[in-house]
Amino acid sequence: MTALFIQNMGGGVLILFMLLSIAYFILWVYCLIDAIRSNFKDPNMKLIWIIILLFAHGLGPIAYLILAKDSKTN
Incomplete structure (x- = not known):
């Protein structure tokens, strides 16, 4: 079922999903x-x-970026 879902997705959506996944991995x-x-x-x-x-x-x-800056020392 997952393979059919990916096959039916447009190429642009798949590329966008891959780029967002890579960006999130880099952020992590x-x-x-x-x-x-x-x-x-x-x-x-x-x-x-x-x-x-x-x-x-x-x-x-996301929580780290928002909340951790208050608990760090300079």
Whole structure:
């Protein structure tokens, strides 16, 4: 059934889906590397953010970009 769905999709939609998937993967890798390299006010926050990024694929990177900047040290 999935193969039929992909076959019936237009080529443009498939390319758009692939580009969005690649962009989201790059965002996820960026957030993961940033979390590993950053210093946080609480040392446990680094571990918490890494776990969130690894297991909450849908909203993890977006939540990290919005919420983590307050818990980082300069």
